[in-house]
Amino acid sequence: MTDNPTRSQDTILKVSDLSHWVDLANDTLTILQGVSLEIKRGESAAIVGRSGSGKTTLLGLLAGLDVPSQGKVHLDGAEISALSEDQRAQLRAQRVGFVFQSFQLLPAMTALENVMLPLELAGHENPEASARELLERVGLGDRTGHTPRQLSGGEQQRVAIARAFASHPVILFADEPTGNLDNHTGQAISDLMMALNREQGTTLVMVTHDQQLADRCDRQFAIDGGALQEVARS
Amino acid sequence: MTATRKLASVQRDWRERDVRVVLAALVIAVATVATIALFASHLQRTMMTSASTFLAADRQLTAGTGQPIPDTWLAEARERGLATGRMVEFSTMVFGDQGFQLVAVKAVSSDYPLRGDIEWQASPDALREIRQQGPGQGELWVNPRLLRLLEIEPGDTVEVGNLSLQVTGLLLREPDGGFNLAALSPRVMMHADDVAATGVIQDGSRVSFTALFAGEEQTLDAYQNWLEPQLAASHRWRSIRDAEALAGSLEKAEGFLLLGGSLAVLLAAVAVAVASRQYALGQRDVVALLKTLGLTGRGIGRLYFVRLLVWGLAGALGGLLLALPAYWGLAAVLAQMLDQPLGFRLDWTALGPALMTALVALFAFAWPPVYRLRKVPAMRVLRSQPGEGGQYAWLDLLLAVAAIFGLVWWYTGEPGLVVALLGGVAALMLVMGVVGWLLVLTLRKLGGGGGSSWRLALVALYRHRRSSLAQIAVFAMTLMLAATLILVRSSLLEDWQAQLPDDAPNHFLINIAPDDVDEVASFLTARGLSQEAIYPMVRGRLTHINGVPVRQAVTKDEDVNALNRELNLTWMASLPADNRLTAGEWFAPGQREGVSVESELASQLAIGLGDELGFTIGAEVISEPVTSIRTVQWDSMKPNFYMAFPPDSALARMPSTWITSFYLEADQKAAINDFTRRFPTVSVLEVDHIIERIQQIVAQVTQAIEAILALILAAALVVMAAVVSATLQDRQREGALLRTLGGRQRLLVRSTMLEFALLGFLAGLLAVIGAEMALWALQQRMFDGDFRWHWQVVLPFPFISALLLALFGRWQLRPVLTVSPMVLLRRLE
Numbered sequence A: 001m002t003d004n005p006t007r008s009q010d011t012i013l014k015v016s017d018l019s020h021w022v023d024l025a026n027d028t029l030t031i032l033q034g035v036s037l038e039i040k041r042g043e044s045a046a047i048v049g050r051s052g053s054g055k056t057t058l059l060g061l062l063a064g065l066d067v068p069s070q071g072k073v074h075l076d077g078a079e080i081s082a083l084s085e086d087q088r089a090q091l092r093a094q095r096v097g098f099v100f101q102s103f104q105l106l107p108a109m110t111a112l113e114n115v116m117l118p119l120e121l122a123g124h125e126n127p128e129a130s131a132r133e134l135l136e137r138v139g140l141g142d143r144t145g146h147t148p149r150q151l152s153g154g155e156q157q158r159v160a161i162a163r164a165f166a167s168h169p170v171i172l173f174a175d176e177p178t179g180n181l182d183n184h185t186g187q188a189i190s191d192l193m194m195a196l197n198r199e200q201g202t203t204l205v206m207v208t209h210d211q212q213l214a215d216r217c218d219r220q221f222a223i224d225g226g227a228l229q230e231v232a233r234s
Numbered sequence B: 001m002t003a004t005r006k007l008a009s010v011q012r013d014w015r016e017r018d019v020r021v022v023l024a025a026l027v028i029a030v031a032t033v034a035t036i037a038l039f040a041s042h043l044q045r046t047m048m049t050s051a052s053t054f055l056a057a058d059r060q061l062t063a064g065t066g067q068p069i070p071d072t073w074l075a076e077a078r079e080r081g082l083a084t085g086r087m088v089e090f091s092t093m094v095f096g097d098q099g100f101q102l103v104a105v106k107a108v109s110s111d112y113p114l115r116g117d118i119e120w121q122a123s124p125d126a127l128r129e130i131r132q133q134g135p136g137q138g139e140l141w142v143n144p145r146l147l148r149l150l151e152i153e154p155g156d157t158v159e160v161g162n163l164s165l166q167v168t169g170l171l172l173r174e175p176d177g178g179f180n181l182a183a184l185s186p187r188v189m190m191h192a193d194d195v196a197a198t199g200v201i202q203d204g205s206r207v208s209f210t211a212l213f214a215g216e217e218q219t220l221d222a223y224q225n226w227l228e229p230q231l232a233a234s235h236r237w238r239s240i241r242d243a244e245a246l247a248g249s250l251e252k253a254e255g256f257l258l259l260g261g262s263l264a265v266l267l268a269a270v271a272v273a274v275a276s277r278q279y280a281l282g283q284r285d286v287v288a289l290l291k292t293l294g295l296t297g298r299g300i301g302r303l304y305f306v307r308l309l310v311w312g313l314a315g316a317l318g319g320l321l322l323a324l325p326a327y328w329g330l331a332a333v334l335a336q337m338l339d340q341p342l343g344f345r346l347d348w349t350a351l352g353p354a355l356m357t358a359l360v361a362l363f364a365f366a367w368p369p370v371y372r373l374r375k376v377p378a379m380r381v382l383r384s385q386p387g388e389g390g391q392y393a394w395l396d397l398l399l400a401v402a403a404i405f406g407l408v409w410w411y412t413g414e415p416g417l418v419v420a421l422l423g424g425v426a427a428l429m430l431v432m433g434v435v436g437w438l439l440v441l442t443l444r445k446l447g448g449g450g451g452s453s454w455r456l457a458l459v460a461l462y463r464h465r466r467s468s469l470a471q472i473a474v475f476a477m478t479l480m481l482a483a484t485l486i487l488v489r490s491s492l493l494e495d496w497q498a499q500l501p502d503d504a505p506n507h508f509l510i511n512i513a514p515d516d517v518d519e520v521a522s523f524l525t526a527r528g529l530s531q532e533a534i535y536p537m538v539r540g541r542l543t544h545i546n547g548v549p550v551r552q553a554v555t556k557d558e559d560v561n562a563l564n565r566e567l568n569l570t571w572m573a574s575l576p577a578d579n580r581l582t583a584g585e586w587f588a589p590g591q592r593e594g595v596s597v598e599s600e601l602a603s604q605l606a607i608g609l610g611d612e613l614g615f616t617i618g619a620e621v622i623s624e625p626v627t628s629i630r631t632v633q634w635d636s637m638k639p640n641f642y643m644a645f646p647p648d649s650a651l652a653r654m655p656s657t658w659i660t661s662f663y664l665e666a667d668q669k670a671a672i673n674d675f676t677r678r679f680p681t682v683s684v685l686e687v688d689h690i691i692e693r694i695q696q697i698v699a700q701v702t703q704a705i706e707a708i709l710a711l712i713l714a715a716a717l718v719v720m721a722a723v724v725s726a727t728l729q730d731r732q733r734e735g736a737l738l739r740t741l742g743g744r745q746r747l748l749v750r751s752t753m754l755e756f757a758l759l760g761f762l763a764g765l766l767a768v769i770g771a772e773m774a775l776w777a778l779q780q781r782m783f784d785g786d787f788r789w790h791w792q793v794v795l796p797f798p799f800i801s802a803l804l805l806a807l808f809g810r811w812q813l814r815p816v817l818t819v820s821p822m823v824l825l826r827r828l829e
């Protein structure tokens, strides 16, 4: 993959003329139309927009959770729609991290195990050590044996962040990571994400309603009626 | 433990409710099927041993041609580890000092009887004793009647052919005595090795040689396979199943056990299907997350396959661990009722069906929804996707149905049962569809508005119409299976009860001279013994049908037993209560012509109404047209006749003896001694022992049936619990929400209970309908039509199931009522 000629030296995510629609009972609903964007390695980008504008859908397409109805997504040199579902899964395991609004931790596993899981799936050397290190880093070194039920929302999201960064992804996608948290906790979570983003040089793409968080990102995109536009920085 | 390993660990799974339900369903499935199989095999062995005494062995081989059974056959049996014995039966004259008498000799080897025992008396006034062996060489045991007939005493010598034998005791009962009324001459028993010395057996004399075999069922079967090709047409291989009086009961009992086992299989499959579907639905979020984290479809497939495999093992193991003590308990209960209880033995072949059930239930019912998890879109992790309701694909359903009925078939070897159950379930589903449609139609009209608990309940039913219908379907099916079993049980028990009431006649009086008839009757009445009707009996052969000699008329190869010997002919004014006319008319008062023929013999000989039958009685021949055909209860322990004539017929002018039967309690046995002293020429045939045996066996089977019914009902309850609790979370969340929104507790409780009661009532109603249909099919295919209808037994079903479900609903609400809605909503997030 390193000698893929289409791969630009510093473009990690490239979307060209992407459209997405779903078939409903008696007509089609177009959710995204003519979306193009390019994000460079190490950048942080925020996507903002009204509820129902298609942010989550776009994020899913960028991360390769789904394939667009039309258009192309190049993620770290690979063209997503050309990959099979399993190949996309492998790509995610090795290079992509996620943080979700609703945390998405496996309730039956401890914090440590939740963090270890993607490491093991990607075949890392020493999953437990890395997981502990990351949990330490997010300030939960003493809660490793607790299950999600025993943690507060903010703590759960920190575990999710630890899980996302543990495998040192080249790119991290976040869908409203602070959406379920109070202002103060949300602030702490954003700090943590930005810090890790800097430390690891990870590219960050997040959907957020939180203007403060959006403002801290290198770039900002607004989505309206299915169309995406970069917001000029003031 | 690594996280991925933990992902697949059953120990972790155990913490999840749905997994517990799947496992519980599996455990119960395996436990029920294994218990039933183990117990059925135990019961079968018990019944075999009890019933064996009717043959004095497990198997009998009779050669009717006067040809002895080759010694090599017996040697082969012994080589295979079977016990063997020999019997020679013939009629001959015995001579005492004062006279002679025709007797029926049974000469037995030292091994006789292989099963059962002989009742014996040293002299008429001595105690009755149980013997495990026949007379030794040089000895003769005789029927008490012979003492009078020959005017001899025990200790005297009598001549049998060229041989003198000493009378060393009285033969009261032989295990394989049966009640063959043809054996009218008194029985004597001697040793088989003495037979040659008597010189009475010459070629062509009417003698029958019998070989006895006992041993393990498999060995016996293997031996039979070896023997069969060498048998001539005249050889008869008899197993216990042929022992007339029992055959019907045993077959029906076996049918019941099979039915019970099959229902257990079906119930288990339903439980596993419901629980695993629920589990699969709950796993979709996990799968979406795992996919997002990079697990491939194959990896997910493998993960769940391994998991299912581990569950299967755990379920099978758990089930067996439950089944063994359950079987042991049942066997112990049974042992208390038996004279000779059978050892606890693990029949490994009985476990096959149980393990197979687990496997099939898992892979035909749990696997499809779980397998489809691979298809869960990763996108689900961000937003739930439409069109993934997790319905069964038609193909899955077909596979499941085929698998389960294949299993039942394999398990019972009864395609009829499969068809009946399949038909019942299909009919049920059809009715379900109609009811569901009606339900939706009526409930929709009631939508909107709040207030009364009735309204809330109906609205809830409508709102959950899909899951409500699914629940009703599962409940109805479960209840239907239970109802079917209950109905079959009632019919069986009643059947047996009717066949052998506690006061069934257990003694026959044969050979009563016409002059003695009144005296015998008054003798019995004086002792308070209720006597069955008394019938005249004339011995004669059926020799002509429509003027053609019977040997020519009956061209069939098959040997019609009734033609080989003299028949007991009678005359009677009215049809005995337990006989039933199948064709023609019973004799009118004053009618003198005609004969009524037993239906089986009639069909064997292809005799129909109007056919002229010729009988040879002594030197005379009488000829009568067939005026009716009737069925006879051969196992009723009452005098039964192939041929009956009207009272004023030609037969009534023939010399006759009379026969009757009566019931005698065990402690009145002394009356027999009085009777034989008073009427020395009348034969007393004591069948009380046989009847007791049959009653004991029936009691055992009844116990087994009750136990198995209890097991099945328990399984049914678990299925229902599984289904109800599958919706537990939704219900609790709704309840919590309702309370949050200000609903009062009482309203919540009432409406929920009402909703469930309605559900239960509908399901119960459907179940009764389905059960009746299944029974209708069963009765045609498995129980030969003689089935007693008991719809009133299941009448309370809808009400019971309504009550049961209402209580279930109330029970489910518990957490909603005790915990604050806040806490609950958070916990259910």
Ligand SMILES: Nc1ncnc2c1ncn2[C@@H]1O[C@H](COP(=O)(O)OP(=O)(O)OP(=O)(O)O)[C@@H](O)[C@H]1O
Pocket (backbone or CB within 6 Å): A022, A029, A031, A049, A050, A051, A052, A053, A054, A055, A056, A057, A058, B383, B385, B386
């Ligand atoms: N598979 C689908 N089928 C039908 N409609 C869909 C599907 N996926 C998305 N939509 C619709 O597309 C629109 C965009 O959805 P999306 O979840 O992307 O919005 P969003 O911007 O993330 O909103 P929010 O800020 O509320 O999360 C919505 O109107 C949604 O109902």
Ligand SMILES: [Mg+2]
Pocket (backbone or CB within 6 Å): A055, A056, A057
């Ligand atoms: Mg969204």
